[in-house]
Amino acid sequence: MPRDNKTALIQKIAKQAFITFKDCRSANNGDGSVVTDKFNELISLVTSVRAKDLKIIPPKNKPSSGAAAPQSPPVTYMHICETEVFSMGVFLLKAGTSIPLHDHPGMNGMLKVLYGKVNVRCLDKLENSLPVPPLPALVPLQTAVVWRSVLRSVAEYSENSGPCLLTPVQDNLHQIDAVDGPAAFLDILAPPYNPDDGRDCHYYRVLRSEAEPATGAKVDQEQLGDKKENEGWLLEIPQPEEFWCGGEPYPGPVVSI
Numbered sequence: 001m002p003r004d005n006k007t008a009l010i011q012k013i014a015k016q017a018f019i020t021f022k023d024c025r026s027a028n029n030g031d032g033s034v035v036t037d038k039f040n041e042l043i044s045l046v047t048s049v050r051a052k053d054l055k056i057i058p059p060k061n062k063p064s065s066g067a068a069a070p071q072s073p074p075v076t077y078m079h080i081c082e083t084e085v086f087s088m089g090v091f092l093l094k095a096g097t098s099i100p101l102h103d104h105p106g107m108n109g110m111l112k113v114l115y116g117k118v119n120v121r122c123l124d125k126l127e128n129s130l131p132v133p134p135l136p137a138l139v140p141l142q143t144a145v146v147w148r149s150v151l152r153s154v155a156e157y158s159e160n161s162g163p164c165l166l167t168p169v170q171d172n173l174h175q176i177d178a179v180d181g182p183a184a185f186l187d188i189l190a191p192p193y194n195p196d197d198g199r200d201c202h203y204y205r206v207l208r209s210e211a212e213p214a215t216g217a218k219v220d221q222e223q224l225g226d227k228k229e230n231e232g233w234l235l236e237i238p239q240p241e242e243f244w245c246g247g248e249p250y251p252g253p254v255v256s257i
Contacts, residue, residue: 008253009045009053013188014081014088016042018257021108021190022085034108042110047162049186051114054090054252058115059182073246075099081255087192090114090250091185093178100240101175101204104166108190111164111176113157116183120164122152122171126231145236146207149173157185173204173234204234 020038051058056078074097078090091099093116101123111120126148152171156179157164166172176185193199 008255009049010080010253011255013042013045013049013186014255014257016045017086017088017188017190018083024108024190043163043165046110046112046186046188049112049114050159051184054114054186054250056090056114056184056251058184073244075243076246076248078248078250080250080252081257082192083257084191086188086190088186088188088255091176091187091245092248093118093176093183095178095181097178098243099176100243101173101206101234103173103202103204104168104189104193105172105199105202106168106191107166107172107193107199108168109166110186110188111157111166112186113159113161114184114186115159116181117156117158117179118183118185119154119156119177119179121154121175121177122164122166123149123173123232123234124152124170125149125173125234147204147234147236149204149206149232149234151230151232203237203239205237207233207235 016038020034020042023038024034072094074094076092078092080088080090082088093099101121103125111118155164164171164174166174191197191199193201
């Protein structure tokens, strides 16, 4: 009798992600909506995952330095699997680093912290129905890549938190900051980035600050309300020079779809 024939949790997550998002992809309904019961099952599985399930060992926190070493990528990525339906991997952030504000065109996503803490600031683009006002550091040619935006939520996540979610129409832009040390999170995107299908990653800079609450406990759209002070303007920018992502081997259970 085999000693351990249990299916690894990450394999269960991958299978459920495929089941959940394949219907969304085939429906081609434009809003990326998912079937609720399947989605809730995926959320339940993702909520339970921990670093040890992926054989990832949190690094020792070194108080003497809060920044990445010169020429060392501030963020690294462990690839787990990718299909036409979804991609899954782990992002690892060094202490004091961030993943800049970026979007996920036409995509659903889940972010589940495995160790450490991250602060996630979520925004959405709004229809550009208003003329672009005079904004700092903006030249006339840049008005074509300026978007009205609204701050949806600001939240801090740890390994004991549920996943941070995004959809094609809600919380689709976010910035992720490591808090009080290094952090890592499982990342699921459906469908994956693919520039050939119009799903390239774009980066943004806030030109007019939203009325952002203090960091800490989650502050959602209901608490923020629909006040105009939660709205701002974003400038689409190239990938920031201080940010780049390296790769490292994934040490966990093999996943097959």
